[in-house]
Structure formats: C-alpha cells, structure tokens
Amino acid sequence: MTESTILPGAPKAAGPAPLPGTGSRLSSDAGDAFWTVSNEEALRATSSRPSGLTAAESAERLARYGPNLAVVKNRRGLLAKLGKRLAEPLIAILLIAAVLSGATGDWQSFILIVVIVLFSILLDIVQEQKAESAVDALRHSVAVTASVRRDGKAVELPVRDIVPGDVVELRSGNLVPADGVLLSGRGALVNEAMLTGEPYSVEKRTGPAAGLAPNDAFNALFSGTSIVGGEAVMLVIATGGKTRFGAIAASLQARQPPTALERGVHGLGMLILRLTGFLVLFVLLTQVVHHGLSLESFMFAVALAVGLTPELLPMVMTVTLARGAVRMAERKVVVKRLSAIHDLGAMDVLCTDKTGTLTEARITHVGSVGPDGLENTRVAELVRLNSHFVSGMQSNLDDAINAGPMPAGDWRCLDDLPFDFERRRCSVLVSSGSAPELITKGAPEAILAICSDVEAPDGTPIPLDEAMRAKLVALFEEKGRQGLRLLAVARRAMPPDCSKVEVDAEAGLVFVGCAIFVDPPKASATEAVARLMEAGVAVKIISGDAAAVVLHLVETLHLPAQGILSGDEIASLSEAALIDRVGRTNLFVRISPDQKSRIVRALRRAGHTVGFIGDGINDAPAIHAADVGLSVEGGTDVAREAADIILLAPDLGVLGDGIVEGRRTYANIMKYIRMGTSSNFGNMLSMALASLILPFLPLAPLQILLNNLIYDVSEIGIPFDVTDREMLAAPQAWDMKAVLRFTLIMGPLSSLFDIATFILLHWGFASDVAVFRTAWFVESISTQILVIFVIRTARPLWASRPHPVLVATSLGALAAALFLALSPLGAFVGFVPLPAPTLLAVIGISAAYLASAAILKRIAMPSLAGK
Numbered sequence: 016m017t018e019s020t021i022l023p024g025a026p027k028a029a030g031p032a033p034l035p036g037t038g039s040r041l042s043s044d045a046g047d048a049f050w051t052v053s054n055e056e057a058l059r060a061t062s063s064r065p066s067g068l069t070a071a072e073s074a075e076r077l078a079r080y081g082p083n084l085a086v087v088k089n090r091r092g093l094l095a096k097l098g099k100r101l102a103e104p105l106i107a108i109l110l111i112a113a114v115l116s117g118a119t120g121d122w123q124s125f126i127l128i129v130v131i132v133l134f135s136i137l138l139d140i141v142q143e144q145k146a147e148s149a150v151d152a153l154r155h156s157v158a159v160t161a162s163v164r165r166d167g168k169a170v171e172l173p174v175r176d177i178v179p180g181d182v183v184e185l186r187s188g189n190l191v192p193a194d195g196v197l198l199s200g201r202g203a204l205v206n207e208a209m210l211t212g213e214p215y216s217v218e219k220r221t222g223p224a225a226g227l228a229p230n231d232a233f234n235a236l237f238s239g240t241s242i243v244g245g246e247a248v249m250l251v252i253a254t255g256g257k258t259r260f261g262a263i264a265a266s267l268q269a270r271q272p273p274t275a276l277e278r279g280v281h282g283l284g285m286l287i288l289r290l291t292g293f294l295v296l297f298v299l300l301t302q303v304v305h306h307g308l309s310l311e312s313f314m315f316a317v318a319l320a321v322g323l324t325p326e327l328l329p330m331v332m333t334v335t336l337a338r339g340a341v342r343m344a345e346r347k348v349v350v351k352r353l354s355a356i357h358d359l360g361a362m363d364v365l366c367t368d369k370t371g372t373l374t375e376a377r378i379t380h381v382g383s384v385g386p387d388g389l390e391n392t393r394v395a396e397l398v399r400l401n402s403h404f405v406s407g408m409q410s411n412l413d414d415a416i417n418a419g420p421m422p423a424g425d426w427r428c429l430d431d432l433p434f435d436f437e438r439r440r441c442s443v444l445v446s447s448g449s450a451p452e453l454i455t456k457g458a459p460e461a462i463l464a465i466c467s468d469v470e471a472p473d474g475t476p477i478p479l480d481e482a483m484r485a486k487l488v489a490l491f492e493e494k495g496r497q498g499l500r501l502l503a504v505a506r507r508a509m510p511p512d513c514s515k516v517e518v519d520a521e522a523g524l525v526f527v528g529c530a531i532f533v534d535p536p537k538a539s540a541t542e543a544v545a546r547l548m549e550a551g552v553a554v555k556i557i558s559g560d561a562a563a564v565v566l567h568l569v570e571t572l573h574l575p576a577q578g579i580l581s582g583d584e585i586a587s588l589s590e591a592a593l594i595d596r597v598g599r600t601n602l603f604v605r606i607s608p609d610q611k612s613r614i615v616r617a618l619r620r621a622g623h624t625v626g627f628i629g630d631g632i633n634d635a636p637a638i639h640a641a642d643v644g645l646s647v648e649g650g651t652d653v654a655r656e657a658a659d660i661i662l663l664a665p666d667l668g669v670l671g672d673g674i675v676e677g678r679r680t681y682a683n684i685m686k687y688i689r690m691g692t693s694s695n696f697g698n699m700l701s702m703a704l705a706s707l708i709l710p711f712l713p714l715a716p717l718q719i720l721l722n723n724l725i726y727d728v729s730e731i732g733i734p735f736d737v738t739d740r741e742m743l744a745a746p747q748a749w750d751m752k753a754v755l756r757f758t759l760i761m762g763p764l765s766s767l768f769d770i771a772t773f774i775l776l777h778w779g780f781a782s783d784v785a786v787f788r789t790a791w792f793v794e795s796i797s798t799q800i801l802v803i804f805v806i807r808t809a810r811p812l813w814a815s816r817p818h819p820v821l822v823a824t825s826l827g828a829l830a831a832a833l834f835l836a837l838s839p840l841g842a843f844v845g846f847v848p849l850p851a852p853t854l855l856a857v858i859g860i861s862a863a864y865l866a867s868a869a870i871l872k873r874i875a876m877p878s879l880a881g882k
C-alpha cells in the first residue's frame with residue numbers, strides 16, 4: 016500500500032508516496048484537511064516519527080520544498096539587477112542611440128556612452144547590494160527560532176529551515192512556525208486571531224478532527240498563530256507558501272504601507288519625472304522644428320532626461336538607511352524593517368510597558384498576608400497550589416511563586432481555568448483526598464469582585480460586608496503605594512463529585528489573602544526617560560498593573576506624571592473622547608491587551624508618530640498597531656515577530672541612541688533631496704531652456720552624461736556625513752511644504768546664475784561652441800557638487816564641519832571633473848582649453864552662486880536655523 020492510500024479520500028497513487036504540499040491529502044493547501052487523519056497516519060504520510068527527522072532527511076526535504084518562508088522574497092542576483100537596469104527605457108534608448116552613433120562611424124561616442132552608462136549602473140547596484148546584504152545579516156541575527164527534534168534531540172533552528180515531517184516543541188509565547196497537527200500537548204492554548212479574527216484563545220487537543228472545518232480543527236496548529244499557554248509538540252505537515260498563512264501572507268506583505276518619508280520622496284520623484292518628460296519632449300520638438308531631427312539632438316534630449324531623473328534616489332535611501340541600521344546595531348538596536356528607521360526618527364510618543372523596561376523584571380515573592388494584613392501561611396499554600404497546577408500561560412509572577420516549596424500533602428489537580436487578560440485571574444480545581452476545592456488567584460480587584468465571604472483567622476468564612484470590602488481595598492492601596500505588587504487568592508468548596516469547572520464557577524468565593532511581590536525599579540530608567548523627553552519624545556506608561564503600583568514606580572524613578580487613565584475608564588470612553596484624552600495622559604493602568612492597541616491607535620489618530628515597546632504576548636497587538644513596534648531580545652516570539660525593531664539590551668537608554676540614528680538618517684536623506692532640487696535640477700532645467708535659444712546645443716550629450724556620472728559619484732559620501740546637534744534634538748518628519756519652500760527659493764537662484772553664465776559666455780565673451788560647452792560644464796559641475804557644503808547644514812558654513820569622507824568624495828569628484836574638462840584629456844569629450852578670462856569669470860560666477868546660496872538658505876531652511 017502506498018502511503019497516500021491510507022488517507023481518507025486520497026486518490027490511489029502508484030509510485031512514490033506524495034509528500035505534503037505536493038497535492039496529497041496531507042496538505043493544508045487548497046483546503047485539504049490534514050487534521051482529519053490520526054497522528055499515526057500523519058506520521059506515516061510524512062515519513063516521520065515522534066523523535067523527528069534526521070539531519071540528512073531534513074536537508075533533502077529542504078532542497079525539495081524550499082525554505083519555510085510565507086513569502087519568498089526573490090532577491091535578484093547582480094546580473095539580473097544589471098539586466099533590469101539596462102532594460103529601463105531611458106538607458107535602453109541611450110544605448111540604442113550609442114549603437115547608432117557607432118554605426119555612423121562615431122566610435123568615440125559609442126565607447127564613452129557605454130562606459131559611462133555601465134559605470135553609473137554598477138555604482139548604483141554595488142552600493143545597493145552591499146546595503147541589502149548588511150541589513151539581511153542583521154535581520155537574521157534576530158530571526159525567530161523554533162525548538163525542532165533532529166536526530167532525536169531538540170535543537171533551536173531558524174524557522175526558515177523547518178520542513179514537512181519535522182517535530183517541533185512549542186511553549187507559551189512561541190509562534191507556530193508551520194501548519195501541522197498536535198502530536199501531544201499539555202493545556203495548549205492558541206491564539207488564532209491572525210487567521211480567524213477571533214480574539215479568544217482556543218485549546219488544542221490531539222485528533223483526528225474528522226469532518227471539521229479548519230477553524231474548528233481542534234488538533235491543527237497553523238502557521239502565524241501563537242501559543243499563549245501550555246505546551247505542544249507538533250508534526251509539521253506544510254511549510255512556507257503551502258500553509259494557510261502563506262496563502263494570505265503575500266497579500267499582507269504587499270499591503271505594508273509606506274512610511275511618510277517614503278511617500279513624500281516618491282511623490283517628489285514622480286513630480287520631477289513628470290516635469291522631465293514634459294521638458295524633454297518640448298526640447299526635442301523645438302529641436303526638430305528648428306534644425307530637423309538629428310541623432311545629436313535626439314541624444315541630447317535623452318541625456319537631459321538621464322540627467323534630470325533622480326534615478327539614484329532609491330539607492331540613496333537604501334544605502335543611507337542600511338548605514339543607519341548598521342550603526343544602530345553597534346548600539347544594540349537591531350532593525351528588522353529598514354523603513355522603521357524613519358519612523359523612529361519621527362516618533363514623538365513612546366508607549367512602554369512597565370515590567371522589564373522600567374523595572375528589573377526580577378520578581379520575587381516576598382510575603383503573604385491575610386485580610387488583616389498580617390503574615391498568613393495559608394495564603395502562601397493556596398497560591399502555590401494554583402501556580403503549580405494551573406495550565407496555560409505562566410507569567411513571571413507564577414515563576415516567582417513556584418520558586419518556593421510546594422505545600423505538604425498529596426494534591427491532585429482535577430481541572431483548571433487558565434489565566435486570561437480579560438478576567439485577570441486563573442483557577443485550579445484541586446483535592447487531597449477530601450472534597451475538591453476551587454482555588455482562584457489574580458488581580459486583587461478581579462478577585463474581590465467575585466468574593467462573597469472572607470476567611471477569618473480560624474479558617475471559617477464570614478460574609479463580606481461593605482466595611483470589610485473597603486478595608487480590603489485600602490489594604491491593596493497601601494501595599495501598592497509601597498510599590499508592592501499583589502495577587503489575591505480566594506477559594507471555594509466544591510461538591511464531592513465535581514471534576515470539571517467552567518468560568519462561571521468563579522463566583523461566591525471566600526477571600527483568603529494576598530501574595531506580595533517586589534519588582535525593583537530600574538535605576539537607569541530615570542536617565543533614559545529624561546533623555547527621551549529631551550529629544551522631544553513624550554513617554555507614556557501603559558501597564559496591566561494597578562494604579563498605586565505604577566504611581567509608586569513613577570515617583571521612585573522621578574518620572575513625570577500627568578494624567579492617569581484606567582482600563583475601566585477607557586472602556587466607557589468614545590473613540591473621539593479617547594483621542595482627546597490620550598494626548599494629555601501619560602499613565603495608563605489596568606489596561607487589557609486590546610486596550611493597549613486602542614490607545615496606540617488613538618494616539619496615531621491624534622496626529623502622533625507612535626512607538627510601542629513591550630515583550631509579552633499581551634503586547635503584540637499594540638506593537639503591531641504602532642508606527643514603530645519595538646521589542647527586546649528576551650521577549651516572547653510573538654512580540655519579537657510583531658516588532659520592527661529589537662533592542663538587544665532591555666533598556667530605554669539604547670533607544671535614545673537609535674532615535675538619534677534615525678534622525679541622522681533622515682537628515683542625510685534630506686541633504687540629497689536638497690542637493691538635487693537646488694542645483695542639479697536647476698542646471699538641467701537651464702540647459703534645456705538654453706537649448707531653445709542658442710543656435711547650438713549648450714552641452715554635447717556625452718558631456719551631460721559625464722556631468723551626471725561625476726555628480727552621482729560625488730554624492731557617495733553623504734550617508735557618512737555628520738549631522739548638526741539641533742537636527743537631532745527634535746522628531747524629524749517629512750515636510751513637503753518645507754521641501755517646496757526650499758526648492759522654490761534655491762531653484763530660481765540657481766537658474767539666475769545659469770542665465771548670468773549664459774549671457775556672459777554667449778554675448779560677453781562671444782565664445783565658440785567648444786569653449787561655451789567647456790565653461791558651462793565647469794560652472795555646472797562645480798556648483799552642483801559644492802552646494803552640498805552649503806545646504807548640508809542650516810548653520811553658517813564655518814560652524815558645522817562635514818565628515819572627511821564627504822569632503823573626500825565631493826572634492827575628489829570635483830577634481831576629476833576639472834581635470835577632465837581642463838586637461839588635454841578633455842579633447843575626448845569635446846572640451847577645449849579655456850581662455851584665462853573665461854575661466855576666471857566662471858570661477859567668479861560659481862563662487863558668487865555659492866555665497867548667495869549660503870545667504871539665502873537662511874530663508875530657505877528657516878525651521879532649522881537659529882536654534
């Protein structure tokens with residue numbers, strides 16, 4: 016019997032057994048229901064066993080099925096990239112034109128154009144390739160791993176290496192790495208909201224789940240969902256694009272919205288492109304009308320278009336960002352989504368959870384008190400029974416409790432109700448020979464709300480009256496004000512035959528007391544928060560804990576407190592009211608996970624760029640909802656997967672460095688943009704206009720290409736440049752108005768000097784064609800390159816020192832350009848020696864342009880000046 020024929024409804028296949036994902040019944044692809052077969056059958060069909068695959072088997076399968084990635088990004092090889100660039104319309108036209116010149120005997124032009132085009136494309140590709148590799152390496156360093164059984168041992172492997180047939184061990188907080196069935200488990204609670212939209216977790220048990228729809232398949236685990244409690248061992252059936260998640264991931268990926276900066280730069284690029292198209296057509300048309308169509312005027316138009324297109328901008332963005340990412344990694348901040356760097360630089364509100372970022376997260380169980388506030392050993396016993404037996408999510412409070420000894424006696428657990436963030440409590444049904452008892456622990460108010468009695472010191476329940484309730488609330492408050500975290504515990508005697516409980520059993524309980532915990536504040540948090548605020552980032556604390564505890568922490572750390580909102584209050588606020596309140600509040604307490612993301616969304620709607628940092632399962636939705644999702648290296652997989660940025664050290668201090676880096680990156684990208692809009696664009700524009708008036712072309716096509724290439728090379732140093740302190744002091748966001756203002760002031764200035772050059776050369780010196788072009792080239796390239804030193808800073812020139820690399824690339828490129836134009840070598844591209852007066856005049860005009868630019872930038876870059 017072939018392996019597939021054991022599966023219900025599978026076609027009787029002859030030959031080798033079809034493996035999952037290849038069309039067999041055991042694929043979640045195309046609605047195939049792998050959860051309907053028994054585990055034995057599933058193991059057989061995947062040729063696997065509970066101890067997992069061998070290394071050899073997995074290697075073979077990895078080669079056959081490919082990596083376990085929902086979306087396989089096909090990164091193009093160097094050659095493919097080259098091919099793509101060569102096929103771009105402008106470049107293709109240029110190359111065809113070159114071939115035509117070659118055919119008409121102009122070999123010089125042919126060779127030079129090909130060399131120039133290839134060189135500038137290579138420059139682009141190599142830079143981008145280097146940047147991408149660096150970023151990929153960083154991303155891999157924080158990739159989520161899974162515990163996979165290989166050769167009989169559990170090893171941590173990158174999720175991408177998982178293959179069908181693998182046996183994976185999962186714990187609370189892990190992401191399910193692929194589609195498969197539960198082989199064994201203990202209270203495995205899974206959040207499937209990613210697939211079903213259902214916020215409540217579902218419990219998984221072993222199958223088969225014959226005849227059920229995927230959403231009801233209680234033994235199926237799906238890629239992209241997460242384990243929120245318990246443990247599970249799964250057999251992987253389908254990986255990568257064959258998973259249910261894979262089917263929707265591609266569309267999710269595509270929908271990732273661009274950042275404000277990306278949108279802005281793209282918009283600007285399109286504007287320039289449209290203008291270019293219009294201009295070039297116009298130039299071409301007038302040339303044809305005046306002189307008839309010649310190869311030269313055609314090539315002039317094409318070269319002009321090449322000179323005008325901001326073709327380097329995408330590369331510049333990638334390279335600048337990648338450089339930022341590498342520098343951030345040196346400061347222990349790893350970027351998963353490159354464009355998150357912009358958002359980090361633009362972020363003006365940071366929401367943080369409490370445990371771990373503001374506290375040490377070294378939680379210890381330091382005492383247990385009864386309702387009278389006195390030490391009480393019964394409380395400690397009950398709390399330990401609860402923590403020991405409860406399944407589902409174990410929090411660090413449970414860990415602290417379990418560090419102590421188990422109470423004496425032969426205790427058995429009959430059933431339990433795991434913790435969730437809505438109830439804020441959990442229960443166990445236990446017995447030690449006598450009638451079973453329900454023991455519930457949780458947030459003090461959540462426990463008090465379901466108690467009808469309170470235990471007297473001798474163990475008898477007495478009814479809980481209003482006075483007693485008030486006394487207990489006062490006790491909670493008092494402990495909270497001392498910075499102590501509390502979990503209350505209550506019990507209820509159950510009927511002797513009771514062996515199962517539902518959530519409605521959590522009622523009419525007897526209040527027994529509170530377990531007390533300390534979580535020391537993190538001393539470094541004070542300085543870190545102060546630094547963030549100085550950098551213009553408002554810090555807001557969003558905690559699941561009680562108001563008193565949070566207030567005490569804030570006081571101890573001397574953090575600013577202005578306005579406090581509780582989860583209950585938020586629940587009763589309308590969307591509009593919340594948007595109004597969030598800005599004025601910086602302490603949020605007793606907040607449930609979905610309220611965390613509600614707060615983040617409200618802040619965004621109020622116009623803020625919001626960061627959220629957290630490490631827990633309950634933080635993941637808010638991390639996802641934020642502009643910049645942040646998590647820490649030791650956080651749960653779910654939180655780390657949702658995050659854009661991972662802090663290798665759980666410290667807000669390193670974040671300050673990351674923010675500075677984000678702003679530096681932004682500032683350097685703006686330098687490119689300003690450079691392009693102020694001089695390069697202006698020069699090309701003037702040239703197009705000049706070509707309409709002059710009886711000859713102001714520059715030969717070849718000379719324009721050369722100009723463009725040298726200009727590109729000169730810009731290589733910008734990502735390295737230093738940024739003035741005042742540029743880093745406040746959030747930096749894309750501001751189209753500022754860009755337009757700059758362009759409208761600096762663009763015409765550049766044109767003014769071009770016209771002056773033009774008049775001087777043509778009428779003043781009555782230069783011939785060759786001299787005119789040489790002089791124009793010198794003026795054009797010097798102003799284009801040198802203007803970077805003017806517009807890189809809002810300060811006076813001498814008050815801001817550029818980075819040596821930028822100085823080297825700029826001056827190096829300029830020297831090369833001048834050498835080419837003024838030495839005998841220039842004859843190759845049609846340059847001639849300039850008469851001394853012409854050269855002096857050109858130098859004078861360039862200097863005058865730069866000086867005026869230095870003065871006018873005070874108006875053109877007002878928001879930055881004068882700080």
Ligand SMILES: Nc1ncnc2c1ncn2[C@@H]1O[C@H](COP(=O)(O)OP(=O)(O)OP(=O)(O)O)[C@@H](O)[C@H]1O
Binds near residue numbers: 368412413456458
């Ligand atoms: N294992 C548990 N058993 C019972 N109750 C719990 C457990 N874990 C947490 N709680 C209660 O639920 C509340 C909310 O959970 P939690 O403190 O983890 O939220 P949070 O937002 O992560 O808080 P923080 O801001 O401290 O990180 C806790 O304050 C506590 O009262």
Ligand SMILES: [Mg+2]
Binds near residue numbers: 369
């Ligand atoms: Mg937490």
